[in-house]
Amino acid sequence: xxxxxxxxxRAATNRGFDVLVVDDATxxxxxxxxxxxxxxxxxxxxxxxxxxxxxxTIITAAEILGEQRRL
Numbered sequence: 001x002x003x004x005x006x007x008x009x010r011a012a013t014n015r016g017f018d019v020l021v022v023d024d025a026t027x028x029x030x031x032x033x034x035x036x037x038x039x040x041x042x043x044x045x046x047x048x049x050x051x052x053x054x055x056x057t058i059i060t061a062a063e064i065l066g067e068q069r070r071l
Contacts, residue, residue: 006047009056019056022064023048 005026009019028044030037052058 006051006055009051013055019051020064021048021051021056021058022061023058024061 005021009021012019026044028040028047030040031043032038048058
């Protein structure tokens, strides 16, 4: 999540697209920085927090499905 999706979201926003990132359809993995382990959940939530409102609107899969039902 934090590499591909975040990069694409930023690039798409810079090109004028309105970007949606589906929280529960993306994931990350554990990383180590400066000898300290950082769990996947923390990385995932941090990445979403960085994107939210500035580069993307963060939504859930249920919200997407709800929108489809209304169409």
